[in-house]
Amino acid sequence: MSHTQHAETWKQLKDHLPQWVTESKAHTSDGHVASYIPELANAPADVLGICIMDTEGNISVAGESDFRFTLQSISKVFTLILALMDNGEEIVFSKVGMEPTGDDFNSMLKLELVEPGIPFNPLINAGAIAISSLIAGSNPTEQVERILHFFRDIAHNPSLEINQSVFRSESDTAHRNRSLAYFLKDNGVLDREVDDVLHVYFSHCSVEVNCTDLARMALVLAHNGVDPIRNQRLIPRRFVQIAKTFMFTCGMYNASGEFAMNVGLPAKSGVSGSILTMVPGQYGIGLVGPALNRKGNSTAGVHLLGTLSQEFDWSLF
Amino acid sequence: MSHTQHAETWKQLKDHLPQWVTESKAHTSDGHVASYIPELANAPADVLGICIMDTEGNISVAGESDFRFTLQSISKVFTLILALMDNGEEIVFSKVGMEPTGDDFNSMLKLELVEPGIPFNPLINAGAIAISSLIAGSNPTEQVERILHFFRDIAHNPSLEINQSVFRSESDTAHRNRSLAYFLKDNGVLDREVDDVLHVYFSHCSVEVNCTDLARMALVLAHNGVDPIRNQRLIPRRFVQIAKTFMFTCGMYNASGEFAMNVGLPAKSGVSGSILTMVPGQYGIGLVGPALNRKGNSTAGVHLLGTLSQEFDWSLF
Amino acid sequence: MSHTQHAETWKQLKDHLPQWVTESKAHTSDGHVASYIPELANAPADVLGICIMDTEGNISVAGESDFRFTLQSISKVFTLILALMDNGEEIVFSKVGMEPTGDDFNSMLKLELVEPGIPFNPLINAGAIAISSLIAGSNPTEQVERILHFFRDIAHNPSLEINQSVFRSESDTAHRNRSLAYFLKDNGVLDREVDDVLHVYFSHCSVEVNCTDLARMALVLAHNGVDPIRNQRLIPRRFVQIAKTFMFTCGMYNASGEFAMNVGLPAKSGVSGSILTMVPGQYGIGLVGPALNRKGNSTAGVHLLGTLSQEFDWSLF
Amino acid sequence: MSHTQHAETWKQLKDHLPQWVTESKAHTSDGHVASYIPELANAPADVLGICIMDTEGNISVAGESDFRFTLQSISKVFTLILALMDNGEEIVFSKVGMEPTGDDFNSMLKLELVEPGIPFNPLINAGAIAISSLIAGSNPTEQVERILHFFRDIAHNPSLEINQSVFRSESDTAHRNRSLAYFLKDNGVLDREVDDVLHVYFSHCSVEVNCTDLARMALVLAHNGVDPIRNQRLIPRRFVQIAKTFMFTCGMYNASGEFAMNVGLPAKSGVSGSILTMVPGQYGIGLVGPALNRKGNSTAGVHLLGTLSQEFDWSLF
Numbered sequence A, B, C, D: 001m002s003h004t005q006h007a008e009t010w011k012q013l014k015d016h017l018p019q020w021v022t023e024s025k026a027h028t029s030d031g032h033v034a035s036y037i038p039e040l041a042n043a044p045a046d047v048l049g050i051c052i053m054d055t056e057g058n059i060s061v062a063g064e065s066d067f068r069f070t071l072q073s074i075s076k077v078f079t080l081i082l083a084l085m086d087n088g089e090e091i092v093f094s095k096v097g098m099e100p101t102g103d104d105f106n107s108m109l110k111l112e113l114v115e116p117g118i119p120f121n122p123l124i125n126a127g128a129i130a131i132s133s134l135i136a137g138s139n140p141t142e143q144v145e146r147i148l149h150f151f152r153d154i155a156h157n158p159s160l161e162i163n164q165s166v167f168r169s170e171s172d173t174a175h176r177n178r179s180l181a182y183f184l185k186d187n188g189v190l191d192r193e194v195d196d197v198l199h200v201y202f203s204h205c206s207v208e209v210n211c212t213d214l215a216r217m218a219l220v221l222a223h224n225g226v227d228p229i230r231n232q233r234l235i236p237r238r239f240v241q242i243a244k245t246f247m248f249t250c251g252m253y254n255a256s257g258e259f260a261m262n263v264g265l266p267a268k269s270g271v272s273g274s275i276l277t278m279v280p281g282q283y284g285i286g287l288v289g290p291a292l293n294r295k296g297n298s299t300a301g302v303h304l305l306g307t308l309s310q311e312f313d314w315s316l317f
Helices: A003-030 A072-087 A089-095 A109-113 A125-132 A140-155 A164-173 A175-186 A194-205 A211-222 A237-250 A253-262 A299-312 B003-030 B072-087 B089-095 B109-113 B125-132 B140-155 B164-173 B175-186 B194-205 B211-222 B237-250 B253-262 B299-312 C003-030 C072-087 C089-095 C109-113 C125-132 C140-155 C164-173 C175-186 C194-205 C211-222 C237-250 C253-262 C299-312 D003-030 D072-087 D089-095 D109-113 D125-132 D140-155 D164-173 D175-186 D194-205 D211-222 D237-250 D253-262 D299-312
Strands: A049-053 A059-063 A207-209 A267-269 A274-279 A283-288 B049-053 B059-063 B207-209 B267-269 B274-279 B283-288 C049-053 C059-063 C207-209 C267-269 C274-278 C284-288 D049-053 D059-063 D207-209 D267-269 D274-279 D283-288
Touching: A003 A049, A003 A059, A003 A299, A049 A211, A059 A211, A072 A089, A072 A125, A072 A140, A072 A194, A072 A211, A072 A237, A072 A267, A072 A274, A089 A125, A109 A175, A109 B109, A125 A175, A125 A194, A140 A194, A140 A207, A140 A211, A164 A194, A175 A194, A175 B175, A194 A207, A207 A211, A211 A237, A211 A274, A211 A283, A237 A253, A237 A267, A237 D237, A237 D253, A253 A299, A253 D237, A274 A299, A283 A299, B003 B049, B003 B059, B003 B299, B049 B211, B059 B211, B072 B089, B072 B125, B072 B140, B072 B194, B072 B211, B072 B237, B072 B267, B072 B274, B089 B125, B109 B175, B125 B175, B125 B194, B140 B194, B140 B207, B140 B211, B164 B194, B175 B194, B194 B207, B207 B211, B211 B237, B211 B274, B211 B283, B237 B253, B237 B267, B237 C237, B237 C253, B253 B299, B253 C237, B274 B299, B283 B299, C003 C049, C003 C059, C003 C299, C049 C211, C059 C211, C072 C089, C072 C125, C072 C140, C072 C194, C072 C211, C072 C237, C072 C267, C072 C274, C089 C125, C109 C175, C109 D109, C125 C175, C125 C194, C140 C194, C140 C207, C140 C211, C164 C194, C175 C194, C175 D175, C194 C207, C207 C211, C211 C237, C211 C274, C211 C284, C237 C253, C237 C267, C253 C299, C274 C299, C284 C299, D003 D049, D003 D059, D003 D299, D049 D211, D059 D211, D072 D089, D072 D125, D072 D140, D072 D194, D072 D211, D072 D237, D072 D267, D072 D274, D089 D125, D109 D175, D125 D175, D125 D194, D140 D194, D140 D207, D140 D211, D164 D194, D175 D194, D194 D207, D207 D211, D211 D237, D211 D274, D211 D283, D237 D253, D237 D267, D253 D299, D274 D299, D283 D299
Parallel strands: none
Antiparallel strands: A049 A059, A049 A283, A267 A274, A274 A283, B049 B059, B049 B283, B267 B274, B274 B283, C049 C059, C049 C284, C267 C274, C274 C284, D049 D059, D049 D283, D267 D274, D274 D283
């Protein structure tokens, strides 16, 4: 795309974004805020906010773009990358597979039914728990420190912190995740203690951000691991390639195929109603809309990305 | 059966038992001692011992009948009965179902796939864990005390104790059982804390007995809840009926149907290679043979019971 | 039981049966007539009829005991027996297993998930289809002739015939059974052609009887293969033992465990609302009540058998 | 890419292709020719051929590029497109879903376990059978005619025909596909008769092609539905977008994720050892190597595409 074309697109984006957000906001009423973690259940259902960031760090925002939320499953993309940087592909893919599952994100069926009993991919809960155990560090505190440091670096925001009340809420109620973790321990997938691994897992799920943080993190992926604003490589390209492939095939839970067809961009959603996506080579995008559809994705957020993708022909295919 | 007939059968039993045990002992080499709990893996593979007790407390023993072992899954029959005595049928069957599963004893498939996500029956691990949580007592110590007291009463042996090294071994390695328990907790099946419930569960699995203890416990079931030696009712008849029905339909893991067809008696096996069974109205039977077949039952023990059932036409059908 | 005792029980049975039937009939409104085979959907929902036959052929009947219906799944017990008589245990149990499944009667899950992909038992649809292929005969017509001949002999009723409109209705609509049969063919379970096997299967399901026929057939099983009225052995005892064991562990679909606990007799139900059961050594029992509960068994029929079992203490345990 | 760059790439491709084919051919010995359809089992295991076609119709070939084979599962991409052209998205996606399954291509698990019991996507066997029933035509012959006409048009080859001996071989042995089709019929997914639908399905799987045909078909997809050589739109862009998305997320059976990570192009494989893939906007690629890996994809073919993707940086991410 030429410089002039980019400038035109950007202007159009800035001009129309508020209106598109308003239109999509109507869809917040089709969904429900996640209730299984008490602290998440407090989120206002009618919020929708978005931030789009270009190569030079210009941002286009609309809606409640200052709304703060926790990364939840979006963190899985970056812990995967960190685990790859810490261990290399061979070790990581001895603990998790590369395939979509077709099952619920917290399902245990394939762990019991399909040899060798490792999680099918790193973006389902079982896989992300396995990944948490692979982050370097001699103890959970060190692991969490390294993750926080990495997230802050990618987001270029040294003030990112763990939301302690969300962390406690998750930790207190996540019986299913404990069940998954002990199953993995039994299958020989986890080398560390279950409690330690879950401490790391709940910690990175509870990192608090806003849409601008997400957009900056996405921008680094959109540029294959280089932060284009600082012009600095933060992640080896191959690991970004791996991450984006997983985002495309399994990033939106059991609606990943539908999203790929209707939006066509690598994306990852979280149960906080957040979505991180990108236009490869161009923009980083972060949004939040806590009301979720049946598949666990932000109703208004998916609608808004559908509009944007169609307007600007962003689909990869 | 007349008194004379009984005396004849008993004589024949006493006379031939050693020879039948010798014949069945050859089958110990077809199986393998359970290895998933380290403390069990130490059991000698070639042991086979049996004790048969009649209504007056006479016993017929053969093989290594003094060999000591832990109850393991056999305990589930008696915790079920105690839970029924503590809570009644309605509460117990709101937490566990009444049906065989066709799945492995430690499977989680049906908990995820079949509404309302309660264990199919109280003899699979998930069901027995749910039952452990139902034993009356204000804390795990009290619950274990009550269980021990009940087991001692049924076995008429006040010296029954928990084998602490087996208990520790189970507790340290039972990741799969923890996984099951947290899944149950998530499904709302357990009112108590997982760690507390598992403490109770591992405790009753680790009660140490010998074949004579098993035979006495079985004798009470054979007489519908009355200890015929003391002529004392220990269990309401209805709860024995429930227990025996489960033993017949699901007592021998995924070989319960085969055992019902070839032996035809209510029975429960444990991973220690033990089997408790009975001839209704007549004998209580306890045996142990640590080498297990693929389905988890004592190879030599199943063979020996097949011989006895055929010789004396013990099958219920 | 002494002769006097028997006479007394029989009198009590005759006297009270009409009243118990009236009481149980109220439960017909809790269920629904099977709708998946159009011809069955026509059955009146409020019917309840029963026939109990003693060793000398005396009968006690109540309700709509002349109501005619098709055997449906009850036929599976007798084709199993005939297949055993034609092939022996070894061949039969190379094609079907001996275990309850915990799955729906028409489930295909375990065929796909559990090696070697044979039906878990002969009373689920997949198993009964496998059994149909084992009936001797050089073609389906011959096989059906042999089955009819056998059923007539057991029922001592030479006029038993296939209800052709039910047969056609089943054959036209049984896509799921065809799916099962082709799966079995693919797994190497069926040596004959699928269409031929299903012709046999639908034929024996469509044999029309009344409660007295069922009671007579049950009586033969109650007496281990001997028709006590003619004093003639019709089935080797071992095969009756096998059949009764299956009836006890899997005869009432996924409510077999519950039925075993609450009634405690070997039984087989059919989707026509029929139930065949027996008091071993004593009575043959046939009943029909087309309104089915969620598990596929006659609501009123199960209730009536519960009453009878409790009144006369018929439970095996 | 500039014209000069293209010319350079093309030259490099032509120059090195024979050597890369030779290198990849070594991997034919790691796999096995499909044996479940007798006619396919005859294919020579050591064949590897490829054709790459550019926008102007120039081709670069290497290996046994004249080898003839049947489309098998590759046909599913084009019947999906034709069904979309015949019915529109709404009708098509009422019969099949949009999600990867994580199960085997011929699995029936999700049809039984996941409401509403429709195939998860159009590229697994169940989904492709459902799609076959949606092709317009008043009878199977007409449907097959329309499919052949469409395939010939896309391949720009009027001589494409059905290989009748493969068709017969498939039709005679495809018990599992019949099982799938009857299950779909039972679930209300198929409006036509099972035999008719399967006639259509086996027919389009049996269309015989060579690598050049595949490359031309792929070229049309690479150019979003326009044949760039004739400069003629053959398929609406949206339907190509849908097809390519499915190819990326589920085109390579249960190794689709791995292929997406290591090759990064939309692709579809067939059990004949064929793969159709493309470099979007540039090349159409067809290859064949009958020796398959455990997941059902050509071992040598996957290796060769990995080499090409790395050499020319073709991965989408």
